[in-house]
Amino acid sequence: MNDPSVTSAWRAPVRLVAGPDYPPIGGRRSPRWPRWRMLLIQAGLLLLIGLTAAGTQYLRNTRGLPEAYAIPLAIGSTLPAAVALRRPLLAWRICYPLLYLGVVDLTPTEAWPWQPVQILGFLFVFGVLAVRADTGVATWAGLLSLIPLYVFTETTANAHGVTVLITAMLVLGDQIRRRRQTQRALVEQAEQSELEKARRAVLEERTRIAREMHDVVAHHMSMIAVQAETAPYRLDALPDPARTEFTAIAGSARQALADMRRLLGVLRSESTGPETAPQPGLADIPELVENARRAGMTVVLAGTPQPVDGTAPPEAVGLAAYRIVQEALANAARHAPGAAVRVALHAAAEAITVRVDNDSTAGPTGTPGRGTGHGLTGMRERARLLGGTFTAGPQNGGFTVEARLPYDGEDESG
Template sequence: MRTTGILRSWLRAHALFGDSVMAVVVAAFSVATAVVVGSSAPGPPWEPGVPGGALLVLGCAPLVLRRRWPFVLLCASVLPDVVMVALGYADGLTGLVTLILLYTVAAYRGLALSLVAAAVGLLGYAVVAALASDPGGWTRHTFVFVVASAIWVVGRSVRLRRAYLAELVDRAERLERARDADTRAARAEERSRIARELHDVVAHHVSVMTVQAAAARKVLDTRPEAAKDALVAIEEMGRTAMREMRGIVGVLRTDGETGELSPQPGMVDLPGLVDQMREAGLRAQLWIEGERRTLPPGIDLAAYRLVQEALTNSLRHAGPAARAWVTVRHATGELVVQVEDDGRGRTGEFSRGPDDRPGHGLVGIRERVALYGGNLRIGPRQGGGFEVRARFPLKD
């Protein structure tokens, strides 16, 4: 079975060789058939001679280039048949050549040209039958018409099937390209999401650890116990950061292993976050207004990250004596989150790096809020300080 498939593929790739072999075989059988028919006819045995043999070979020669010019060769193949019948030579299997060329036109050319080819083939048969000494009866003519029609239908079916398969292949390729594009877009979106999560985790915990380390350095000589407490807080904060980063990066596993993923933080973790900021030196308070309700996971995480980023920036930029307020309001159809501080702050950007360039905190928060159709306000607060206020719409 495999050998047959390899041979078929090779012949398809070398069509000229296969058609040449077919033309030689048909010509040989045509000459043999003419000799047999001529010998069985009344009178002396028929000798093909040079003219008759040449006409038979000439009538089979169009098969060599049948795939390149099938219609032209079909028209040309009628001429040797007419000449042989007019001169009284036996036509051998030249009629088979006409049928093969008719099939080729129907299988490789359009509908209009294939219909013209069928008309040319039938017209050539009618001329040969009219010139023949024994034209045959209506039974023979009907049989030839039915065979020619069947061959034409088979050729058209092959062409339609080939076009259908080509369309399927093209559609599969388009779907494959679309799937690859969707996969790349999904990967880019996932990388962007993970980058935002990592930024929020690293920025928050590293900022708190930096403040704690600075406090420990200042009181190391005068108050060793306070410095020890700060170092313990740094250790705990580092472990928490590693645990959260391990949970975020765990989604990148591709080896099928199940990572030790902890749940993503949410609004229920705000008291712990506020306690962490108090331990780091920021006087933070939390107010929750309205009846608490179950939030969608995406909004729950986005609101938590917003508060985390806002408190981290207050810790870094508001000053040592600053206070911060976190207000969470559960209203009908919306969630309002507001973070304020009364420090000196910065009025240019929400978050800046050490070299005074804009950080990624503002961009990340805007993307999170916009993703869920919310409104965000970031800017100076009346009476001094800084304010971050976001509203998330909630659907019942």
């Protein structure tokens, strides 16, 4: 017979007596927590010292115990409360033997067999254990704690009243512990969901980038193949080794193009048809800005999409810049409707810098939308895959997106 409930029932008392303690409660702390923590520790130490002195005085005056016995017994009554929050099982293990040792020289005038400080300390420790410990462990602690109660308490009504109190503490502590576990599980599930959404957004954006990069690179591979195939006919008196080399180059280009198309077939989802339109670039950004204006946005374009020396940037850089501006304009329209937007392009000899700023919402022209939160992830991935940098965040009451896209795939600006 191997019943899990029976096994758990027998493991609970073993852990209560000699098992590992429960770890301290973690969680997010306020930035001011270190200062408050020191104040609470100091106040707690003063309170424990005062209670220890009061317990010692009670044992000496009421029971006539010598200091050599009264002081250790009073310290044993308050010490568990000092460690209960971090080591609840250890605190209970210290408290429980003192329930038997604390009845020494009991006088007939005392209503309870334990001094008041010891009773308060034990109830505090048991309350912490009821909240922190598993149901089985806390239940066994309550049952064992009732034994000295009925042994040393002469009034049965008092014993029954404390039994009801301990039972109520067990039930309340169990409910608090279960609720905290549920809240912790919900927080962890929410964090896992956010991580999964972010991971899925990265994968989806990488797939889209791979498809677009395929279209860019495929154009150049096709040109290489065509030029290599027509070179023997365009150039006169080519030697046979040169013709053979041009044929090999054309074959390699065709093979690479076929492999890229097979890769695109794997990356493209079943619901997405083939993309036959040419990919946009830097030259299409002015038209993109004009479309945003026609949609009702106030957009200003500054700078030129072409470097000063007239060198055309790589198509991959132009595509990334276009997509970043496109997503930034969409975010501005969604989250800051009515705000003025400024698109700045600075094309240098080694990199192009794209910056999109929007002011705070100009007025009640719309309600800020709630997006998926994946737009920034996609823009960051595009810049990172090109070896560039990307920053985004609030600035001057609005929002700023800035990306630096190097032409050679290595950003040496910082």
